Amino acid sequence: MPEIARLILDGKTYELPVLTGTEGEKAVDIRRLREESGYITLDDGYGNTGSCQSAITFIDGDQGILRYRGYDIQELAEHSTFIETAWLLIYGELPTVEQAEGFSALLTEQAMLHTDTLHHFEGFPEHAPPMAILSAMLNVMACQHPELLKIENEAQLLMGSAKIISKVRTIAAFAYRKSKGLPFNDPHPDYKYCGNFLHMMFSIPYHHYEVHPDIERALNLFMILHADHEQNCSTSTVRIVGSARTNLFTSVSAGVCALWGPLHGGANVEVVQMLDEIVKTGKNPREFIERAKDKSSGFKLSGFGHRVYKNFDPRARILKASVEKVLKIVGIRDKSLEVAMQMEDLALKDPYFIERKLYPNVDFYSGILLRAIGIPADMFTVMFAIGRTPGWISNWKELLDQGGRINRPRQIYTGKTLRPYVGREDR
Ligand code: ACO
Numbered sequence: 001m002p003e004i005a006r007l008i009l010d011g012k013t014y015e016l017p018v019l020t021g022t023e024g025e026k027a028v029d030i031r032r033l034r035e036e037s038g039y040i041t042l043d044d045g046y047g048n049t050g051s052c053q054s055a056i057t058f059i060d061g062d063q064g065i066l067r068y069r070g071y072d073i074q075e076l077a078e079h080s081t082f083i084e085t086a087w088l089l090i091y092g093e094l095p096t097v098e099q100a101e102g103f104s105a106l107l108t109e110q111a112m113l114h115t116d117t118l119h120h121f122e123g124f125p126e127h128a129p130p131m132a133i134l135s136a137m138l139n140v141m142a143c144q145h146p147e148l149l150k151i152e153n154e155a156q157l158l159m160g161s162a163k164i165i166s167k168v169r170t171i172a173a174f175a176y177r178k179s180k181g182l183p184f185n186d187p188h189p190d191y192k193y194c195g196n197f198l199h200m201m202f203s204i205p206y207h208h209y210e211v212h213p214d215i216e217r218a219l220n221l222f223m224i225l226h227a228d229h230e231q232n233c234s235t236s237t238v239r240i241v242g243s244a245r246t247n248l249f250t251s252v253s254a255g256v257c258a259l260w261g262p263l264h265g266g267a268n269v270e271v272v273q274m275l276d277e278i279v280k281t282g283k284n285p286r287e288f289i290e291r292a293k294d295k296s297s298g299f300k301l302s303g304f305g306h307r308v309y310k311n312f313d314p315r316a317r318i319l320k321a322s323v324e325k326v327l328k329i330v331g332i333r334d335k336s337l338e339v340a341m342q343m344e345d346l347a348l349k350d351p352y353f354i355e356r357k358l359y360p361n362v363d364f365y366s367g368i369l370l371r372a373i374g375i376p377a378d379m380f381t382v383m384f385a386i387g388r389t390p391g392w393i394s395n396w397k398e399l400l401d402q403g404g405r406i407n408r409p410r411q412i413y414t415g416k417t418l419r420p421y422v423g424r425e426d427r
Contacts, residue, residue, distance in 0.1 A: 009037050023058055040410045047307065050231075052239065052404070056089060056394050057230040061308035066315065068228055069093070077318050082223035083107065083193050086165055086390035089228050090157075090397060103162070104192070110166040111187035111196060113137075113174070114144055121178050130175040130382040131260040137171045138164070138253035149247040151400070160248045161393050168389050169193065172382045173200035179378070194219040197386075202374060215373055218326045222369060225315040225362060226384050228391030230308075234258035234265065238392040239399050243407040248396055255392040256385050262302075265363075265384040269377050270302035272367035275336035275343075285343045293352045303364030304347060310357035319365040326372045337368050 003018035005028045014037055017029040027050045034040050043049045058067045066073040069088050076085055080094075087095040087103055095103060117140050124133055141163065142149060148160045174184050177200075185200045195211040198219065202209040229235070237258035242251040259265035278285055292301035306313055320341075327334055344360050347353040367380050375383060 007033075007037075009039055012037070019053075021053075023060070034410070040412070042412055046231075046236070051236060051407070052231065052399070052402070054230065054395070054398060055092070056398060057228045057391070059230055059308050061306070061310050064309060064311035064314050066229070073225065073314050074318065076224055077221055080224060081193075082220045082227065082387070083165075085224045085227050086161075086393075089390045089394040090161055106158070106162045107166040107193060108187070108189050108196075110162045111170055113167060113170055117141070117144060118184075121174055121184075124175075124178065126179055126181070128175070128179070129260075130172055130179075130379055131256055131385065133175040133178075134168060134171050134382055134385060135253045135256040135260075138168070138249050138256065141167065142247055142249035142253075145249070148249070151248060157397060161390075164249065164252055164393065165389050166193075168386050169197045170200060172379065172386055173197055175382070176201055176376075176379055192216070194223065198373075212329065214329050215326065218322050218369060219373060221318070221322050222366060222383065223387040225318060226366075226387030228388070228394065232264070232307075233261070234388060235391060235395050239395050240407040242396045242399050243404060245400075248393065251396050252389060252392050255388070259385055259388065260381060265381045265388075267302045267361070267363040268367040268370075268380040268384065271340075271363055272336065272371065272377050272380070274302060275339050275368070278339045279335045285339055286346055289343065289346050289350060289353075293350070301343075301347065301358075303360055304353070305356070305358040306361045309359060309361065312359050313361045315362040316360040316364050319362065319369055320360075323365050323369045323372065326369060330372055332372060334368060334372060336371075337365075340364060340368060 003020070003026075005016040005018055007014045007016055014033065016033065019027045019029050021027075030041055041049075056069065058070070059065065068076060068085065069092055071080075071088070071094075076088075080088075083104055084095060084100055087099065117137070120137065120140055121133075124136075145160075145163065148156055148163070151157050151160055170187055177184050182204065185203050187196050188199050191199055191211065195216045198211050198216065199209050231239075234255040238251045238255040241254040242248075246254075262270055274288060277283065278288070288299075288301060291297045291299045292304070323337055327337065344364070347358065347360075352358075366384070367377065370380055370383055371377070
């Protein structure tokens with residue numbers, strides 16, 4: 001017997017089907033509610049709304065579980081590479097040796113930017129935020145590839161995905177070089193994805209950057225952990241834009257814009273700024289905890305809390321362990337890590353944080369890791385964007401495969417009711 005929910009409105013009973021996901025999550029299907037009753041449901045911020053059915057990523061926020069295509073994040077973090085994970089997200093299965101090698105070769109082939117697009121970098125001011133450059137350049141790619149604006153077969157999907165995944169890394173590195181007034185480094189065909197990014201960022205004329213395998217591994221880990229996170233703000237944005245059958249480049253560009261915000265991907269920068277302030281001024285971390293608890297301050301403890309996780313964000317745990325390892329390799333004692341651990345300790349014992357189930361999220365330790373690798377704070381969010389790109393692409397693909405309707409929420413209108421137009425002289 002299919003499960004049914006009953007809703008009584010104005011004395012009439014409506015039967016609503018109940019859907020169950022493969023992990024047992026339940027949803028009341030209200031898709032026909034308005035048509036049948038005239039009512040809509042209201043859920044600002046979509047905290048209680050399933051916007052789609054998806055087979056890509058599973059999160060159990062109460063248990064602190066994250067899985068891509070059924071694989072636990074901890075296992076992927078230990079054994080996979082970013083590129084393999086990207087394939088897994090987009091195509092649903094881990095790649096065979098042949099598929100992995102083919103994809104890797106395609107990404108290497110696609111790493112360069114078309115020379116016609118390079119002059120765009122000259123137009124950006126020196127301090128242009130890399131997220132603005134990345135979103136703009138993705139639309140430049142849309143201009144460059146009219147043959148990929150409509151993806152109608154597997155070959156086009158593979159080429160569009162490879163171009164975007166490979167080139168977002170080149171664009172990000174070039175944005176950094178531009179900000180430093182340094183010449184661009186062409187991607188090196190001998191390097192793999194993360195090593196090549198480090199080379200494009202840090203090699204300078206006559207001084208080739210030596211890619212340390214453990215640092216390359218740590219960057220892979222960072223990217224894997226950020227690769228997808230079901231219907232978060234930027235991914236939902238990609239799906240909304242994509243639902244209008246907007247091309248892949250522009251839909252991903254919209255995801256970059258959404259990610260830029262400080263409540264989303266921008267939080268990793270805020271965390272490091274806060275930790276640095278504490279280290280530099282010698283302020284007591286407790287002061288920040290108290291300020292976060294005071295609603296009138298408007299201050300939130302960046303890197304804490306999550307819409308879905310009401311337990312440890314598993315990504316934060318993995319990152320914390322990696323930070324300690326990388327700091328040892330590079331031989332740096334970063335005091336901000338000590339402050340971060342102190343803050344975590346204070347927050348986890350504080351009733352305000354306990355009652356609201358506020359735990360460190362992925363952004364709490366990611367900035368310290370990136371800084372240990374040598375990546376400056378203004379590049380943190382763009383690093384997140386590089387990592388999230390396969391997730392955006394896989395969600396865009398899934399949406400199109402499902403052939404869904406254009407996304408178009410409704411609203412409850414609270415403005416003025418009908419009134420006559422007032423001539424200018426009478427206002
Ligand atoms: N510091 C202090 N209080 C907090 C924090 C925080 N970081 N996060 C949530 N709260 C409080 C809220 O004020 C609210 O309190 P109330 O019940 O007394 O009103 C309660 O905890 C519930 O939080 P919501 O605001 O309902 O949580 P929501 O799901 O809307 O927001 C968010 C989630 C945006 C992540 C929020 O926790 C936050 O702003 N955190 C800091 C920014 C951050 O780290 N963002 C990165 C998120 S992860 C990511 O995008 C990769």
